[in-house]
Amino acid sequence: MRIYYDLEFYDSGRVIDLISIGMVADDGRELYAISAELPYTALQEHAFLREHVAPHLPVRLTEADGWECWDFQHQDMSKVLYQSQMREAVSKFVADTPHPELFAYFGAYDHVGLAQIFGPMAELPKHVPMYTNDLMTEARRLGRPKLPDQQGIVHHALYDARWNKEIGDFLTQYEAELNRPTLDLLVELASGEWLRSSGDQSWEAKAANLMVRAKNLLLEAA
Numbered sequence: 001m002r003i004y005y006d007l008e009f010y011d012s013g014r015v016i017d018l019i020s021i022g023m024v025a026d027d028g029r030e031l032y033a034i035s036a037e038l039p040y041t042a043l044q045e046h047a048f049l050r051e052h053v054a055p056h057l058p059v060r061l062t063e064a065d066g067w068e069c070w071d072f073q074h075q076d077m078s079k080v081l082y083q084s085q086m087r088e089a090v091s092k093f094v095a096d097t098p099h100p101e102l103f104a105y106f107g108a109y110d111h112v113g114l115a116q117i118f119g120p121m122a123e124l125p126k127h128v129p130m131y132t133n134d135l136m137t138e139a140r141r142l143g144r145p146k147l148p149d150q151q152g153i154v155h156h157a158l159y160d161a162r163w164n165k166e167i168g169d170f171l172t173q174y175e176a177e178l179n180r181p182t183l184d185l186l187v188e189l190a191s192g193e194w195l196r197s198s199g200d201q202s203w204e205a206k207a208a209n210l211m212v213r214a215k216n217l218l219l220e221a222a
């Protein structure tokens, strides 16, 4: 089962510093957690984080013009977890997912940030996949169809994870549509329908007909 996830993080160029994580599984379960060890200075000084990420977090601007205070009235205050708690929550979420597959959007940095919740690479629990599938790789494999636009809140890890699921569902559907002619042909073949479908033709003629259709499908796919 697929788990779509997204991280908000500060990237110093050397270190990926976790801010928050959102996860959405194909069965509808969701997880949202915010790091209790927020990189305050980065939230304050990094223009993008300050403008786009910090407003969604349970922190408030102080008179000193910094994000150094927790906003205890904020609805997401209960989502703030220490690393050990976050490790437990993420581990359980993945463990509760049969045959988990991780998916993210431009997910290379997200995978590192996710793995670092558990410490160094070697400490990743056995049940947590060692790689993240990238929705961009999927989109490219399928010929780069136009992806659905993200509606509503952005740069909030849970909302972004939900949008990743929308992209994943879209691509799955898109691939099914692409494969439909091939599948129809295979079903026809398996059911023996092709033998009956062309009237009085010899079976050699019917087989030749089928080969032409299969060849056309291959040419279309190329």
Ligand SMILES: [Mg+2]
Pocket (backbone or CB within 6 Å): 006, 007, 008, 155, 156, 157, 160
């Ligand atoms: Mg995001």
